[in-house]
Amino acid sequence: MCTTCGCGQGEGRIEGDEHPHAHADGMIHSHAHMHEHGIGQRRMVQIERNLLEKNDAFAKLNREQFAEKGIFVLNLVSSPGSGKTTLLTATIERLKDRLAIAVIEGDQQTTHDADRIRATGVPAIQINTGKGCHLDAHMVGHAAERLNLPQDSVLMIENVGNLVCPSAFDLGEAHKVVILSVTEGEDKPLKYPDMFAAADLLVLNKVDLLPYLKFEVDQCLDFAHRVNPRLKIIRTSAVTGEGMAAWTDWIESGARAAKNSRSEAPSKPPCHA
Amino acid sequence: MSLMEGMLHIMDENAKAQGFGRVRTVILEIGKLAGVEVEALRFAFEAVTEGSIAEGATLEIEEPQGLGWCVECERESSIETRYDPCPLCGKVPLAITGGTEMRVKALDVE
Numbered sequence: 191m192c193t194t195c196g197c198g199q200g201e202g203r204i205e206g207d208e209h210p211h212a213h214a215d216g217m218i219h220s221h222a223h224m225h226e227h228g229i230g231q232r233r234m235v236q237i238e239r240n241l242l243e244k245n246d247a248f249a250k251l252n253r254e255q256f257a258e259k260g261i262f263v264l265n266l267v268s269s270p271g272s273g274k275t276t277l278l279t280a281t282i283e284r285l286k287d288r289l290a291i292a293v294i295e296g297d298q299q300t301t302h303d304a305d306r307i308r309a310t311g312v313p314a315i316q317i318n319t320g321k322g323c324h325l326d327a328h329m330v331g332h333a334a335e336r337l338n339l340p341q342d343s344v345l346m347i348e349n350v351g352n353l354v355c356p357s358a359f360d361l362g363e364a365h366k367v368v369i370l371s372v373t374e375g376e377d378k379p380l381k382y383p384d385m386f387a388a389a390d391l392l393v394l395n396k397v398d399l400l401p402y403l404k405f406e407v408d409q410c411l412d413f414a415h416r417v418n419p420r421l422k423i424i425r426t427s428a429v430t431g432e433g434m435a436a437w438t439d440w441i442e443s444g445a446r447a448a449k450n451s452r453s454e455a456p457s458k459p460p461c462h463a
Numbered sequence: 464m465s466l467m468e469g470m471l472h473i474m475d476e477n478a479k480a481q482g483f484g485r486v487r488t489v490i491l492e493i494g495k496l497a498g499v500e501v502e503a504l505r506f507a508f509e510a511v512t513e514g515s516i517a518e519g520a521t522l523e524i525e526e527p528q529g530l531g532w533c534v535e536c537e538r539e540s541s542i543e544t545r546y547d548p549c550p551l552c553g554k555v556p557l558a559i560t561g562g563t564e565m566r567v568k569a570l571d572v573e
């Protein structure tokens with residue numbers, strides 16, 4: 191049983207973990223208190239509490255632990271097939287001699303993507319979310335603990351392919367990075383405004399295919415800025431390498447900043463024990 | 464689904480603290496800009512409350528209007544999407560000031 195949240199079952203499964211997990215939002219078993227109270231007076235109780243508060247509490251814990259170790263964490267979100275895993279492997283090849291990198295792979299079913307990452311020689315762990323369509327902070331906390339991340343490293347999290355639900359779930363990352371490929375249509379930022387509003391960086395991927403498509407880059411970027419004027423944009427091709435230097439520079443400067451602001455406080459015992 | 468599990472967690476904590484054993488009605492507040500499909504939520508509610516103190520409870524969902532603040536006009540306007548322009552000056556986007564709620568508002572309990 192998980193000692194942090196008391197959960198004993200759920201749908202999410204962390205590769206190599208002996209007990210299944212899900213739900214940062216807490217299966218703190220709902221029937222547990224059923225028999226503790228008699229039937230009381232019927233009344234209205236004002237609650238006013240956020241549905242995401244449990245996830246947000248785990249995200250805060252994660253963020254504190256990452257900060258303490260100077261770890262730079264990115265949460266990569268996109269539709270299925272935008273090129274997250276391909277971009278990750280290409281990124282790792284370029285950076286692995288200079289930075290310690292680890293990856294958490296979110297996927298509903300397979301461990302295929304984690305295998306692709308491990309083939310590059312860096313540690314990766316797969317979280318299968320089952321029916322869950324996004325990662326949550328609780329799963330990520332456990333997976334990060336299992337990865338035993340070194341100080342001043344970079345953790346890249348590939349979220350489940352979905353432009354809706356992951357936008358609401360903070361994992362404790364430094365930035366959400368939304369990846370959009372040019373094969374998807376210019377209006378994605380308007381169709382999924384929450385995600386583009388939650389992200390700090392848009393990676394426009396597969397630009398090598400632009401000559402074959404009718405994709406209006408300027409219009410797409412205009413839509414994106416309409417939703418989020420502060421969104422930074424980098425155009426890449428994970429296949430030809432175009433734009434990859436801008437992307438890896440951005441990661442390296444983030445990693446440097448995380449290292450420099452590492453708190454010198456003595457590290458606390460792990461909260462996800 | 465996770466949202467509904469968050470709801471159960473909040474209900475259980477309150478059941479303990481406030482001493483109720485049964486939830487008859489759950490009132491949620493899901494803003495129009497929260498990006499949550501209310502129908503999907505209703506479906507998940509049934510599944511998640513089965514066997515809980517809220518089994519068979521009625522779900523009421525209030526959907527507060529999206530609101531945005533224009534820094535130019537210093538005025539708040541109703542909006543349908545995150546990228547609706549200010550109706551007065553056309554500025555995009557407005558600073559979202561309402562409509563992103565995802566809350567358990569109240570419970571009818573006994």
Ligand SMILES: Nc1nc2c(ncn2[C@@H]2O[C@H](COP(=O)(O)OP(=O)(O)O)[C@@H](O)[C@H]2O)c(=O)[nH]1
Pocket residue numbers: 268269270271272273274275276277351395396397398399426427428429430
């Ligand atoms: N032409 C081209 N294809 C790409 C690029 N990036 C990824 N792909 C292809 O897109 C497909 C989906 O990529 P994948 O990385 O599995 O996407 P994911 O689902 O987001 O992880 C694969 O066939 C990749 O080879 C790119 O920059 N250019």
Ligand SMILES: [Mg+2]
Pocket residue numbers: 274275276303348
């Ligand atoms: Mg992938």
Ligand SMILES: [Zn+2]
Pocket residue numbers: 533534535536537549550551552553554
């Ligand atoms: Zn205005």
